[in-house]
Amino acid sequence: MSKSDKSSGRTVFVCQECGRESLKWLGRCPDCQQWNSFVETVVRAPVASARPIAQVTPPQELSRVVIEAADRTPMPLAEFNRVLGGGLVAGSLVLISGDPGIGKSTLLLQASASMAHNRNRVVYASGEETVHQIKLRAERLGLTGDGLYLMAETDLEAILNQAEQLTPGLVVIDSIQTVYFSELEATPGSVGQVRECTLRLMQWAKLRGVPVFITGHVTKEGAIAGPRVLEHIVDVVLYLEGEPFSAYRLLRSVKNRFGSTNEVGVFEMKEAGLVEVENPSQAFLSQRGLEAIGSAVVPTLEGSRPLLVEIQALTTPTSFGLPRRTANGVDFNRLLLVTAVLTKRVGLRLGNQDIMVNVTGGLRVGEPAADLGMALAIASSFRDTGVDPGLAVVGEVGLSGELRAASQLERRLTEVARLGFKRCIIPQAGPKVTPPRDIDIIPVGTLREAVSRGLVRKKTTG
Numbered sequence: 001m002s003k004s005d006k007s008s009g010r011t012v013f014v015c016q017e018c019g020r021e022s023l024k025w026l027g028r029c030p031d032c033q034q035w036n037s038f039v040e041t042v043v044r045a046p047v048a049s050a051r052p053i054a055q056v057t058p059p060q061e062l063s064r065v066v067i068e069a070a071d072r073t074p075m076p077l078a079e080f081n082r083v084l085g086g087g088l089v090a091g092s093l094v095l096i097s098g099d100p101g102i103g104k105s106t107l108l109l110q111a112s113a114s115m116a117h118n119r120n121r122v123v124y125a126s127g128e129e130t131v132h133q134i135k136l137r138a139e140r141l142g143l144t145g146d147g148l149y150l151m152a153e154t155d156l157e158a159i160l161n162q163a164e165q166l167t168p169g170l171v172v173i174d175s176i177q178t179v180y181f182s183e184l185e186a187t188p189g190s191v192g193q194v195r196e197c198t199l200r201l202m203q204w205a206k207l208r209g210v211p212v213f214i215t216g217h218v219t220k221e222g223a224i225a226g227p228r229v230l231e232h233i234v235d236v237v238l239y240l241e242g243e244p245f246s247a248y249r250l251l252r253s254v255k256n257r258f259g260s261t262n263e264v265g266v267f268e269m270k271e272a273g274l275v276e277v278e279n280p281s282q283a284f285l286s287q288r289g290l291e292a293i294g295s296a297v298v299p300t301l302e303g304s305r306p307l308l309v310e311i312q313a314l315t316t317p318t319s320f321g322l323p324r325r326t327a328n329g330v331d332f333n334r335l336l337l338v339t340a341v342l343t344k345r346v347g348l349r350l351g352n353q354d355i356m357v358n359v360t361g362g363l364r365v366g367e368p369a370a371d372l373g374m375a376l377a378i379a380s381s382f383r384d385t386g387v388d389p390g391l392a393v394v395g396e397v398g399l400s401g402e403l404r405a406a407s408q409l410e411r412r413l414t415e416v417a418r419l420g421f422k423r424c425i426i427p428q429a430g431p432k433v434t435p436p437r438d439i440d441i442i443p444v445g446t447l448r449e450a451v452s453r454g455l456v457r458k459k460t461t462g
């Protein structure tokens with residue numbers, strides 16, 4: 001690697017994953033273990049002091065600090081509000097990240113248009129689309145644009161200058177990977193630019209008390225492109241998720257300095273944009289047949305919110321080679337574990353079966369409390385026997401075939417009852433629960449017992 005000295009500044013190598021700096025090029029980052037992540041970057045000497053925009057605030061005596069009732073602006077979309085913890089806090093910097101095409105720009109354009117009016121201007125700066133393209137999208141979404149100011153601009157200072165003049169109530173930057181700070185020679189999207197721009201936006205938001213939204217793309221590995229540092233700087237991190245083939249979108253809060261994390265909001269992508277799903281459990285179960293072979297309903301918990309999901313399984317004899325396992329929406333390793341326990345402790349001969357598991361609606365279920373649902377769906381498909389249609393199940397499966405406690409059972413049971421299910425198999429282990437009135441709980445100790453209680457009795461023929 002040849003390195004010519006540049007007279008205008010020093011060069012450093014910066015890890016594009018985590019932001020670690022090094023004077024030499026390194027093949028592997030000692031901090032985040034990423035290979036080939038170092039990129040040479042020219043730093044013009046004292047960038048940080050180039051143009052300070054934060055005022056110095058004198059220290060305040062603790063007893064004199066006044067707690068203002070958090071200055072929250074409610075967002076017009078209730079599901080968005082829920083995820084933000086009840087509204088948008090003044091001066092907060094909110095990152096919305098997700099795969100390309102998932103709907104980040106759509107969501108923010110909708111939110112901007114609905115918050116904007118002539119007394120509350122919104123600046124929407126896009127480095128991804130032209131003003132013309134944004135207008136076309138707005139027309140498709142049926143949005144008018146009073147008070148909404150569009151800029152196709154990537155120079156951060158230019159954007160902030162405009163924002164200073166328009167004195168908006170909200171600023172949107174789509175996306176953080178396309179903007180740049182001109183005093184830095186690194187390319188837009190590099191860790192140096194992303195970090196500097198984010199820091200500057202943070203300072204500006206705090207200084208003016210104006211909330212700022214930024215979007216960020218996600219790389220294949222699932223991290224926000226380039227830097228982890230981004231997540232550390234901003235106040236709130238939201239993920240917009242969904243499977244490409246499904247119209248459902250989950251907005252999840254993974255960091256929130258002003259509210260609880262792990263809240264989710266559920267939307268559906270339609271021609272007219274993202275529409276709130278008011279009764280998600282019902283939406284996810286709406287296509288469930290009564291036969292219910294290879295299908296189990298599980299009350300999962302998304303943050304504080306219980307969601308009923310349907311887990312489906314299909315077992316078919318392996319035609320050649322090794323049996324295959326396919327997991328859509330559930331953790332692959334949990335599938336292997338559950339399959340092993342079903343084989344060894346329940347006596348199902350799954351060794352020569354291909355097994356496919358799917359969560360309907362394109363949802364992803366991460367928690368082990370969904371194990372029992374997966375197990376019951378597999379057992380049902382394998383035995384070709386229906387699952388009791390009025391039944392929901394919840395519980396983690398342990399290696400010796402025992403059922404382990406699930407958290408916040410009462411919340412889950414309330415949702416089960418609300419959607420008209422009559423019975424719920426729960427783990428015997430764990431604290432005692434008082435179920436809602438119109439539902440019977442079936443406490444069960446082992447997976448074997450759960451399978452025999454959960455499947456409808458098959459009429460013996462012949």
Ligand SMILES: Nc1ncnc2c1ncn2[C@@H]1O[C@H](COP(=O)(O)OP(=O)(O)O)[C@@H](O)[C@H]1O
Pocket residue numbers: 098099100101102103104105106107140269270271272
């Ligand atoms: N004409 C259309 N009708 C319905 N949905 C559309 C239309 N055009 C785009 N979409 C939806 O909008 C999505 C693009 O959303 P967008 O907000 O641009 O995503 P992101 O900003 O996250 O990359 C597409 O994946 C598609 O689902």
Ligand SMILES: [Mg+2]
Pocket residue numbers: 101104105106128174
């Ligand atoms: Mg976009």
Ligand SMILES: [Zn+2]
Pocket residue numbers: 015016017018019020029030031032033034037
């Ligand atoms: Zn690194």
